[in-house]
Amino acid sequence: MLKPYISLQLHRFFSFHAFLSFYNIVKFHFLSVFLFFFHFMGQSPSTSVPSPDINRRDVSNINRFGYGYGDSSDDFNGGSRRDYTDEIPDECLAGILQFLDAGDRKNCSVVSRRWLRVEGESRQRLSLNAEAKLLDFVPSLFARFDSVSKLALRCNRKSTSVNDDAMILISLRCKNLTRLKLRGCREITEIGMLGLAKNCKNLKKLSIVSCLFGVKGIHAVVYNSDVIEELSVKRLRGDNDEDGESVYGNGCSSLKSICLKELANGHSFMQLIIGSKKLQTLKLIGCVGNWDLTLGTVGKLNTLVEIHLEKVQMLVLLLLQSVARC
Amino acid sequence: MAEEVSSQMNSLSISETNPSSSATISLVSGDDIVFKVEPTIAKEMETVQSFIDETDGKITTIPLPNISSHDLPYVIEYCEKSIAGKITKEFEAEFVKKLNNEEVKELFLAANYLNIKKLLDFLSQVIADRIANKSVEYVRRYFGIENDFTPEEEAKLREELAWTFTGVDPDDEDEN
Numbered sequence: 401m402l403k404p405y406i407s408l409q410l411h412r413f414f415s416f417h418a419f420l421s422f423y424n425i426v427k428f429h430f431l432s433v434f435l436f437f438f439h440f441m442g443q444s445p446s447t448s449v450p451s452p453d454i455n456r457r458d459v460s461n462i463n464r465f466g467y468g469y470g471d472s473s474d475d476f477n478g479g480s481r482r483d484y485t486d487e488i489p490d491e492c493l494a495g496i497l498q499f500l501d502a503g504d505r506k507n508c509s510v511v512s513r514r515w516l517r518v519e520g521e522s523r524q525r526l527s528l529n530a531e532a533k534l535l536d537f538v539p540s541l542f543a544r545f546d547s548v549s550k551l552a553l554r555c556n557r558k559s560t561s562v563n564d565d566a567m568i569l570i571s572l573r574c575k576n577l578t579r580l581k582l583r584g585c586r587e588i589t590e591i592g593m594l595g596l597a598k599n600c601k602n603l604k605k606l607s608i609v610s611c612l613f614g615v616k617g618i619h620a621v622v623y624n625s626d627v628i629e630e631l632s633v634k635r636l637r638g639d640n641d642e643d644g645e646s647v648y649g650n651g652c653s654s655l656k657s658i659c660l661k662e663l664a665n666g667h668s669f670m671q672l673i674i675g676s677k678k679l680q681t682l683k684l685i686g687c688v689g690n691w692d693l694t695l696g697t698v699g700k701l702n703t704l705v706e707i708h709l710e711k712v713q714m715l716v717l718l719l720l721q722s723v724a725r726c
Numbered sequence: 727m728a729e730e731v732s733s734q735m736n737s738l739s740i741s742e743t744n745p746s747s748s749a750t751i752s753l754v755s756g757d758d759i760v761f762k763v764e765p766t767i768a769k770e771m772e773t774v775q776s777f778i779d780e781t782d783g784k785i786t787t788i789p790l791p792n793i794s795s796h797d798l799p800y801v802i803e804y805c806e807k808s809i810a811g812k813i814t815k816e817f818e819a820e821f822v823k824k825l826n827n828e829e830v831k832e833l834f835l836a837a838n839y840l841n842i843k844k845l846l847d848f849l850s851q852v853i854a855d856r857i858a859n860k861s862v863e864y865v866r867r868y869f870g871i872e873n874d875f876t877p878e879e880e881a882k883l884r885e886e887l888a889w890t891f892t893g894v895d896p897d898d899e900d901e902n
Contacts, residue, residue, distance in 0.1 A: 484831045484869045488838050492846065499854030503892035510862045510883055513874050527891040537889055544886075554891065 485514070494522035502527065520544035530555040530585050535566040542573035549574075549602075552581040557610070561585040567592030571599035581607040590616035597624035605630040614638010615668040619647040622672060627654055633669070634661040641665065647672040656703075659683040670694045677701065683708040751778070752787040753802075759795035760787075763802055770805040772841035793836045797829065801836050804845050813844065822852050827868065830856065 485493060497505055497519055509519040523545050528534060530553035542548070551574060555561035567588050571577070577600040582588065590613050596603070597620055604627055611617065615638050622628060638645065648671040649655065655676040660666050666687030673682065674697045682698060683706075684691060691712055698704060751768040753761045768774045774788050790798065804821065807813050825833065830852055837845040857865050866873060875883065 483871050484835065485871060487835055492834075492838050492850070495846065495850040496853050496857075499851045500858060501892070502890070504854075504858050504860075506887055506890060506892055507860070507862050508857070508865055509887070510875070510880060511865050511869075511873070512871050515871075516883070529889050529891060534889055537886055540886055541889065552891070 490514075490518050490521075493518045497522055516544070521547055524548060525550040527552040527554065530562045530566075530582075532560045532562055532566075532587070534562050535569070538566055538569050538573065542570065546573075547576070549576050550579040551577055553583070553585055554581075555584040555586070557584055561587045563587040564589055564592035564595065568595035568599070571596040575599055576602055578602050579605040579607075581609075582611055583609040584611070586610070586612045588617070589613050590620045593617040594620040594624065597621040601625075601627070603628055605632075607632040608636055609634045610636075612637050612639060614641040615645040615647050615665060616641060618669075619645075622647055622653070622655070623650050625654070626650070629654055630657040630659075631655055632657075632659040632661075633663065634659075636663060636665070638665065641668070646670075649675045653677065655679060657681040659685075660687050661685040663687045666691075673698060678703055680704060681706040681708075684712045685710040687712060749783070749786050753798060754787060754789045755793055755795040755798045756791045757795050759798075761795075761798055761802060763805075766809050767802060767805045770808055770842055771801075772843075774840060790836075790840075792839050794832070797832045797836055800825070800829070800833055801840065801842070801845065804848075805842065808844055813848075818848060825852075827856065831869070 493515070497508060500508065502525070505519055505523065509516045524547060526545050526548045528541070528551070534553075551570070553562065553570075562585060564587070567585075568591075572595075580596070580600070580603060588611060593613055593616075603621070603625060606618075606621055606628060607630075608618065614636060617638070618631070618633060618636070622631065645665070646668050653672070653676045655672070656678055657680060658669070658673055658676065659681075660669055660683065662685065663669075666684070667689040670691075670693070673679070673694050679698065679701055680703050682704065685708070695707070698707070749765065750762045751765055751774070753763060753768075753774070755761065765778075768778060768788075774790075777788060778786070793801070800821075804813075807817055822830075830849060834846070834849040834853060837849055857868055860868075865871070873880075
């Protein structure tokens with residue numbers, strides 16, 4: 401099922417390859433000249449000369465530019481049969497697409513081969529159904545969406561989610577990922593998360609909801625990243641987590657924002673919170689445990705600008721102390 | 727060769743002694759109508775300006791064979807507003823109201839050809855608005871695009887696309 405589609409992708413790649421290299425060479429000239437001298441193009445194999453130097457002009461062409469246009473009336477408004485988008489470069493097409501939402505972009509990608517390519521290349525944000533069978537589509541999807549930097553994988557509770565293989569494959573395909581959101585990806589373990597951390601060195605924001613890889617999975621990412629800035633964890637369980645399992649940074653924690661919601665094992669993050677010297681925002685919502693010590697320490701950070709607490713046990717005095725320092 | 731009349735925008739700028747700085751520029755539409763505009767207008771049109779610069783301002787008549795006398799006044803109007811710093815939401819709303827689909831597309835091509843970035847951005851938004859929430863077939867018809875997928879490819883593509891979510895990701899809404 402997968403194999404024929406890979407070959408299709410390759411075919412697509414090669415067929416566009418020629419066009420792309422041609423286009424890359426002429427794009428400097430494209431705007432002002434390609435349309436203008438459309439009717440000269442047949443006689444002008446010199447498009448392969450990459451000459452962005454405007455001082456190297458052939459004088460005779462100035463004359464053409466200046467006076468030769470009368471011949472071009474045939475090209476003017478080449479009739480209603482034309483494809484308007486033939487005359488606009490990929491950047492402009494991407495410029496239109498950027499104003500469309502994901503649903504319209506999806507539609508537009510089916511318009512034609514060129515639109516498919518341009519839409520894929522210009523897509524940065526992608527949200528995928530993370531059911532187990534997604535694995536079969538990962539190669540072709542990420543061959544198309546090769547510029548994705550913000551990815552969400554969501555699986556509903558009734559389905560089996562993607563596993564570590566898919567997580568690692570995706571992380572290999574999307575090395576430029578800056579944001580990842582995992583929701584209900586119950587089959588992913590700390591092994592998949594470690595793969596993510598190793599492959600996606602630019603990951604700045606990680607958001608986890610209803611996953612089962614536990615503290616170990618979070619630790620794998622946080623400990624192996626020098627750039628992660630935002631961590632949001634909600635309803636995380638860890639079947640493999642032992643008592644007292646703890647997340648801690650690698651000593652130079654870059655985290656600026658930590659948000660923990662509805663965690664039974666919230667105390668596992670205390671060490672991470674205390675170790676995050678650049679922390680600006682801390683949100684604790686519905687996390688059981690005693691947070692006095694953590695908040696007492698965090699309250700001394702001068703970087704901190706926001707503490708948000710809901711349904712958290714602590715001493716009122718300490719809260720006041722912490723808040724007073726913000 | 728023709729291509730070497732390059733579109734290296736902004737690589738040259740008019741010096742104060744440039745003789746063209748005070749002369750009126752004549753823009754000749756594809757159907758041979760001459761529009762006289764101030765040099766400041768030409769400056770908004772990077773393609774035109776770079777041509778003027780390349781010829782040291784000696785040539786002030788610029789043929790624009792791809793732009794009709796029907797569309798050129800719209801472009802000029804937009805550039806005039808732009809120079810006056812009067813591109814407001816209200817102006818743009820009024821401006822776009824006057825345009826039918828054909829005109830929007832023609833102006834988009836003109837803006838691209840003349841390399842007027844503000845107009846191009848604005849028209850990108852206009853076109854996006856006009857193809858939003860429409861079928862694939864509508865988008866093809868809108869631009870005159872031929873479907874070059876085989877039915878098998880298209881089916882495969884749609885199967886693949888079924889894995890992408892289109893809605894806004896519900897941030898914290900509970901579904902799990």
